[in-house]
Amino acid sequence: HSVTYDIDQKYKTPYHSRYLSFLKQAQEKNVIVAAAMTDPKGDRSKGPSAQDDPDLFTHVVERRPDGVVIRGAKAHQTGCVNSHWIVVMPTMRLQEADRDYAIVAAIPVTDKGLTFIYGRQSCDTRALENAGSDIDQGNAKYSGQEALIVIDDVFVPWDRVFMDGEVDFAAPLVDAFTTYHRRSYVCKTGVGDVLIGAAAAIAEMNGVAKASHVRDKLVEMAHLNETIYGAGIASSHESRPTRAGNFINDDVLANVCKHNVTRFPFKLARLAQDLAGGLVATLPSQHDFASDETGPILKRLLRGRSRNDTEARVRMLRLIENMTMGRNAVGYLTESLHGAGSPQAQRIQIERALKLEEKKGFAKTLAGVKE
Amino acid sequence: HSVTYDIDQKYKTPYHSRYLSFLKQAQEKNVIVAAAMTDPKGDRSKGPSAQDDPDLFTHVVERRPDGVVIRGAKAHQTGCVNSHWIVVMPTMRLQEADRDYAIVAAIPVTDKGLTFIYGRQSCDTRALENAGSDIDQGNAKYSGQEALIVIDDVFVPWDRVFMDGEVDFAAPLVDAFTTYHRRSYVCKTGVGDVLIGAAAAIAEMNGVAKASHVRDKLVEMAHLNETIYGAGIASSHESRPTRAGNFINDDVLANVCKHNVTRFPFKLARLAQDLAGGLVATLPSQHDFASDETGPILKRLLRGRSRNDTEARVRMLRLIENMTMGRNAVGYLTESLHGAGSPQAQRIQIERALKLEEKKGFAKTLAGVKE
Amino acid sequence: HSVTYDIDQKYKTPYHSRYLSFLKQAQEKNVIVAAAMTDPKGDRSKGPSAQDDPDLFTHVVERRPDGVVIRGAKAHQTGCVNSHWIVVMPTMRLQEADRDYAIVAAIPVTDKGLTFIYGRQSCDTRALENAGSDIDQGNAKYSGQEALIVIDDVFVPWDRVFMDGEVDFAAPLVDAFTTYHRRSYVCKTGVGDVLIGAAAAIAEMNGVAKASHVRDKLVEMAHLNETIYGAGIASSHESRPTRAGNFINDDVLANVCKHNVTRFPFKLARLAQDLAGGLVATLPSQHDFASDETGPILKRLLRGRSRNDTEARVRMLRLIENMTMGRNAVGYLTESLHGAGSPQAQRIQIERALKLEEKKGFAKTLAGVKE
C-alpha cells in the first residue's frame, strides 16, 4: 500500500490505483493472497544480476505491450498451496544492475507456468498411513506445508504489476514487509497456548499436576509466551501513519517480537517434553493399542493416574510429539527460527535502530563527560 | 481510586470523595505522594494480628471522634525522604481478626510521629567524600535512597483516611496497586538505555567499537531492554475501565514486564562490565589522577584509543561501576529484583491467571480427546 | 558388583559369586547386556505393592526349588532389541511390603516369556520407504529404538538371580546405578560433535562459514558440548573404591553432567537449525531430485555456494533434520531429557548432596555470626 503510493509520488506511475483495485477484488471475493518473497538466492555473496544462473532470483524476461513475462522461483512458501493468488516481490535491496529483478506482480496459483514442489516434513508420511492412524498423527486436524514455487515464463498483465524496475523501492518494500511480518509472528503464542495446555493436561494425566516443579514449569512456559505477546501488541500500539494513510507498526518492537520467537518456542518445547515424560518418544503405535494381542496389555501397562484415561493420555502424548518433533514442529520451531528472517536478520535490524548516539549522550551527561 | 469507589458502593462509606479531594489538592500543589505499603512482616508464616509484636504491621491503635491514631512501620521506602506525603496501605490480604490493620491514610512527611531511618547503600560514603570526588562517585547528579519509616502514634484526621477496617478490600487494593506498580517497572528500560549508551561509549574509547562481538553484545542489551519495554506498553494498551471510571492495565502483562525486569538488568550489567574491561574494577581514584606525582603517569598509561580522552574514559568507567556495583546498582539490580514484589510474587500472579482449563481445552480439541 | 557384595556381607547370600560368574561368561562371549530398570509405574503416588494392578512393577510370582518365576514389564528400554541379555532390577526405593519386587535377574532376550513392543519414533516410517530413500532418512546408517518389554511368567534359575527380597538394598542399587548411568550420558557429547560438524559443514556449503555470527554460534555449540564433557570426566576422576573393590564415580558431578545433558542439546539443536537455514524444513524429497521432470530444476535452484554440491547439501540438511526433529532427535533430545532420570530427578539428588550445613558454616564464619 504505502510503497506503491511512494513510487507513484516519485515516478508518476499508476501502481497505487492498480493495487487498490486488486485489493478491493481480493476482499470482495474473500481470497487468500500469499506473499512470495524469498528467492533461492544461490551464492549468497552475490546479488541477483551477478549470479551465474539468472533464474536464482525472480525477474522479468520480457516486456510486452500488455504486460510482463516473469521467470524464477520462490522458496519456503508456507501456505501457498492453499492460497488463491501469489504476489511475487523482491527479497532484498537491489542495485541499478538488478532492474529486471525489481518486480512485484500478482499471479493466480492456477497459472500453468507455476509449479509447486512440495517440501517433505518430519513425520509427513504418518498423514498417508491408513485411515486408522489419526491418533499417531498427533494432530489429525491441522498441519502446514511449504513448497518451492517454480515460475516458468508466466505472463502478467499490467493491471496486476505493482512495481517494475524501480530498484530504489526494493529496500523500502522489504523493510515495510518485514516490519509487518515479524510482528505477525506473535501468532506463535497461540500455538504456545496449545502446548502449555497439552503440558498441563499430560501432567494431570500423569498424576503430578500439583508438584511444585511442574507448576513452576507451566508458569515459565506462560511467562515466555506472554513475553512474545507483549512485544507484538506493543509494536502495533506504537504504529504510525505512512504518507499513504495506512498505518505501520513499530519496527524495533516487531524485530524484538520475532527475535524472541526464534528463542522461546525451543524452550517451551523442551519444557513440554519434560512434563510429558519419556513416553512421548517411546509410545507404541495406536495399532498396537487396537490389536487384540497387544492392546489389552498396553492399556493395562500404559495407564496414567486413572484406569480409563489411556487413550486420552496417548492422544496428548502424540500431540506433544507432533508439536515438538513432528509435522507441527516444522511450524512451531523451524519456521519460528527462519520465517520472516533468521535470527541474525533481526539483530541487524535492531542494530540499525540502536540510536547509539542518543544513548551515548545520556551516559555522557550522567558521567559528566564534555565533548 | 477504584478501591475507595468500590468500598463506598458496598458500605456507604465516604472514602471516594475524600480521596478525590486529597488528589485534587495534591495535583494543585504539585506534591509528591509516596505509596507506603511494605510492612516489616516479622515471622512470615503468620499474619498481622498473629505476630508476637503487634507493631510489625502498621495498624490503628486508637479511634477518636476526629480521626485515628496509627502505629507501626513501613520498610524499603524508596524515595520517601524526597516526598511531601506518604499514604500508608495494607501490604497483604487480611482476615477478620486483622481489622485494625486495614488502614489507608495520608500523612505529611513532616509529622513529628514519623522517623526515617536511612538505609546504607553500596558506595554510599563516596558521596560524602570531599567535593573533588565527583568523578569517583560515577554519577554525581542522581542517586536514590531507601528508608525505614517508623510510625509512632501518628494522628490522622478523618478527611485523610481512605480505608478503616474494611478487611475484604485489602486484597483488591494490593492487586490493583501491584498491577499498576509492576507495569511501572518499565522505567528500568530508561536506566537500561543509559547503560547501553555507557557500554557503547566505553567500547568506542577502548577502540573496539567495530568488533563484531562488541556490536553483538550491544544488540543483545537492546533486545533485552526492548523486550521489557514491549510488555509494559502492551499491558497499558490492554487496559480496561474499572467500575469507578479510571483505567487499569492488564495484570498478566504487568507481571510479565516486572518478571523480565527481575532477570534482564543482571544480564545487561554483566554485558556492560564485559565491554568496560577489567579497568572498571581496578581504576585508581580521581585524586591519584589529580596528584602531581601519580597524575601524569596515570594519564599516560590509562589512556584509551586517543591520548586526550583519559578523563572521559575514567568518567565512563565510574558510571558503569556505579550502575553495576555502586549506588545505582541498588536501584538497577536489587530493586529491580524486589521492588513491587520479588520474582516469586510475579510467578504466583502469573499462575493465578494461567487459564489452564481453557488452554487444556485447546489441546484436547486438537488431540481429539473427548471428555 | 558392589551391591551383590554388600548383600552377601549382610545376609550371607551367594549373589556376588553368581554375579561374577555371569559377568565372566558375558565377557568371554562378548555379549550385550541391557539394564532393564524402569517399570511402567501406574499411579505414581503409590508404591509397587499398593498398585491396583500388581504387574505395573516387575515381581516374583513363584519361587521353585530351582529358581523364580517373574512377571511384569519394563518400559522405555533403549537398545534392548539388539542385546543378548536383559537384567531386570528394581526401579525405586522399596518397603517391607514390596518384598517380591526386590528382584534382580538375568534373562536371555530369546526367552519365550518376553514380548517386545516396539515404540514409534518421529519419522520412523522413512526407514521403511523404498530403498532409494537413504538420503531422506538423514542418517541411513544408525538409529536407535525403544521397546516396552512385557515379562510374562519367565522362569530364571537361581544362578542368574542376584537379589531376591532384600528390599533394603533396592535404594543402594538404584543410587549406584544412576550414579554410573547419569555420568554415562556424556556420550551425548559425541552426538554433539556430529551436530557441530554438520552445522559447520552446512554453513560452509551455504557460503557463510566466515560470517562472525556463524563462527560465534559454532563456538557456543562447542562450549556447551565441552561443558557437559567436563562434568563427566570430572565425575570419573573423583571416583572412589567401594567395599567390593570396584570404583564408583562421583555422584554430584554425575548428576550435574546429566542435568546439563537435559539442557544443552536443545540449545545445540536450535543453533544447528539456525545455521542450516529454513531449507532444513522445506526441502523436497530425494525422489523429486531424482525425477527427470523436477530434478534438473531442483539441482539448479537449490544449489549452495558451488554448483556441484547440491546433493551434499541435501544430505547434510537431512542429517540435521534427522538429529533435531527426526529419528535421532528421539535419542539426542528426548532421551537426553528423560534417560537415566528426568531433570527433576537430578535436582533431587543434587539437593540431597548440597551439604548446606557446611556451606552455611563457611558463610557464618566470614560474616562473623556466632551460634
Next chain:
Amino acid sequence: HSVTYDIDQKYKTPYHSRYLSFLKQAQEKNVIVAAAMTDPKGDRSKGPSAQDDPDLFTHVVERRPDGVVIRGAKAHQTGCVNSHWIVVMPTMRLQEADRDYAIVAAIPVTDKGLTFIYGRQSCDTRALENAGSDIDQGNAKYSGQEALIVIDDVFVPWDRVFMDGEVDFAAPLVDAFTTYHRRSYVCKTGVGDVLIGAAAAIAEMNGVAKASHVRDKLVEMAHLNETIYGAGIASSHESRPTRAGNFINDDVLANVCKHNVTRFPFKLARLAQDLAGGLVATLPSQHDFASDETGPILKRLLRGRSRNDTEARVRMLRLIENMTMGRNAVGYLTESLHGAGSPQAQRIQIERALKLEEKKGFAKTLAGVKE
C-alpha cells in the same frame, strides 16, 4: 618451566637452570610470587613497538654486563601488594620488531623502581570507617585488591632474567600461562560455596527455607557452581607432560571452565540477592542498630523468624551485599569476567581448538557425503 626449557633447547640459553634455581629459593623461603602479565596496552589496534608511547608495554631499556634495565607498567595486578616477588612477562604474541618487549624477569616488590598505585573498589572506604564498622563491611576478614605497578628503570641481574629477546616464545608462554590460569579460576567455586551457604542461611533466618522455590534456587546455584568445578577438574585430569617434564592441563577444558566462570557467578549473585530479600539493599547501618535511640526499634522491626537473630541476619545480609555489590563483588563478578582473559579471549581459544575438519568428517560420514 616448560618455556625456559624450550628456549634453551632452541637457542642454547641458560634460562631453565636460572628458573629452577629461582623456584627452589622461592619454595625454600615460602614466598609469594605474583605473575605480572597485563600491560596497559594503549591503542589496542597496535603492537608494543608501534605505540606512540614506548612505555605502554614493559620493555628493556638498557642491557648491561650484569643485567638488564626494565621500564613500563603492569595493570590489574591482583594480590601484588601482598606478594614478595613479581615476575614480569610479555602479555601477547610478539613480532620481530618487539624484541625489547620479550622480557621475563623476577623483581622483588621492595625494589625502589616499583610504584604500586592502588585501585579503588566498590565500598572500599567502608574498610576505613571506624573500628565499629566490622558488620557493615560484610566480610571484615578478607578482601582483595588490585594495583597498577609502574616499573621505572628497574635493574635485574642476569640470574633473574628468564627470557630476553626470544620473541618467538612469547606466544607459547602466553598460551601455557593462560591454560594454567584459566583452569585456576575454578577457585571461584569456593566463593560460590560461600554464597550458596549465605543464601541458605538468610532463607532460613527469613523463615522460608522450606519453600519449594527457595530450595530449587539453592539447587540451581549448586548445579551451576559444580558445572564450573567439573570443567576445571576435567582439564587437570587430561593433563599431559611437556618436553620439560612438567604437566600441562587441557587447553579446551581450561577455557570452557573460565568461560563458565564469566557467566555463572552473575547468575548466582542474582539468586543470592533474590533469596536475601530487598533488605540486602535497604538495611540501616550497624551504628543505627547500636544507637540507644534507633537500636531498640530496629531490633524489633528487622527481626526475622526468631526474635534473637537480628544481628546474625544483619551480618548475613551484609555478607551478601559485600559479595554481590561490594568489595568482594570485584573479585567474584568483575574479576570472574576479565581475569585471565575476558570472555571473548576464551571464545577465540575455543574456536582455535574446534577441530572442525574432524567434526565435519563425522557428519559427512553419517550423511553419506563423499568428497
